[in-house]
Amino acid sequence: MIELINVTKVYGKDKVAVDDVTLTINDGEIFGFLGPNGAGKTTAIKMITGITPLTAGDILIDGKSIVRDALEAKQLFGLVPDDPNVLLRLKGIEYLNFIATVYDVPKDARDERIKKLAKKFNLSNDLGNRIETYSHGMRQKLLVIGVLLHDPNNWILDEPMTGLDPHSSFVMKEMMREHADNGNTVFFSTHVLEVAEKVCDRIGIIAKGKILFVGTVPELREFLHADESDKSLEQLFLELVGDE
Ligand SMILES: Nc1ncnc2c1ncn2[C@@H]1O[C@H](COP(=O)(O)OP(=O)(O)O)[C@@H](O)[C@H]1O
Numbered sequence: 483m484i485e486l487i488n489v490t491k492v493y494g495k496d497k498v499a500v501d502d503v504t505l506t507i508n509d510g511e512i513f514g515f516l517g518p519n520g521a522g523k524t525t526a527i528k529m530i531t532g533i534t535p536l537t538a539g540d541i542l543i544d545g546k547s548i549v550r551d552a553l554e555a556k557q558l559f560g561l562v563p564d565d566p567n568v569l570l571r572l573k574g575i576e577y578l579n580f581i582a583t584v585y586d587v588p589k590d591a592r593d594e595r596i597k598k599l600a601k602k603f604n605l606s607n608d609l610g611n612r613i614e615t616y617s618h619g620m621r622q623k624l625l626v627i628g629v630l631l632h633d634p635n636n637w638i639l640d641e642p643m644t645g646l647d648p649h650s651s652f653v654m655k656e657m658m659r660e661h662a663d664n665g666n667t668v669f670f671s672t673h674v675l676e677v678a679e680k681v682c683d684r685i686g687i688i689a690k691g692k693i694l695f696v697g698t699v700p701e702l703r704e705f706l707h708a709d710e711s712d713k714s715l716e717q718l719f720l721e722l723v724g725d726e
């Protein structure tokens with residue numbers, strides 16, 4: 483469970499990237515954080531995961547504050563960041579072993595999980611190569627495997643489908659569903675309504691740092707009067723967030 487309580491982020495003197503956001507993502511649900519580029523999604527995720535400090539408010543991960551109990555809170559989630567260009571000189575397998583060490587995954591469980599996950603994402607033959615030789619999609623998959631490796635309750639993924647091939651994207655969605663169905667929390671951001679529509683139990687729409695809507699996709703249809711309009715949900719959504 484992830485709770486944002488009156489969270490605000492101001493960059494520099496007056497660039498308000500996230501504006502007084504209050505939001506609860508429950509156990510057992512896939513929550514899509516939806517909004518156009520520049521809406522504040524990545525900034526929110528960086529605050530949830532303790533990468534960037536909050537200007538105001540608080541964030542709780544399974545009840546632990548990322549502000550006050552940062553070390554404990556950080557053990558409770560796995561993050562797939564939007565920029566998968568990490569530790570490029572490491573080999574894939576070195577990165578995964580590094581993550582397993584940081585999160586104290588026992589040696590035997592580690593090897594078995596790496597093998598299974600690499601197979602699932604078609605990455606088995608590449609783990610011996612340096613990450614710098616990987617495509618964007620392969621880097622993304624490696625990060626996903628890293629998160630799954632330490633098996634945290636809360637998954638936080640920033641634009642996870644970007645750059646994934648259709649097969650991996652399908653595997654990703656299936657695993658997100660399975661994780662949520664097991665009573666865990668999946669929080670992911672996307673700027674694509676169609677992606678959110680397909681996989682989310684609930685969505686939150688953010689634009690210019692403010693939450694405009696939280697609910698299910700059918701509730702969004704109702705909110706936008708989609709059934710009475712000759713426009714598509716996508717068009718109505720774009721009008722809501724003020725995108726051209
Ligand atoms: N480090 C930063 N310094 C100043 N402004 C930033 C910084 N990071 C993001 N911003 C600004 O904050 C707003 C939200 O950005 P971001 O959180 O990356 O949005 P999204 O992930 O939804 O595309 C944008 O206007 C962006 O230009």
Ligand SMILES: [Mg+2]
Pocket residue numbers: 523524525564640
């Ligand atoms: Mg972003």
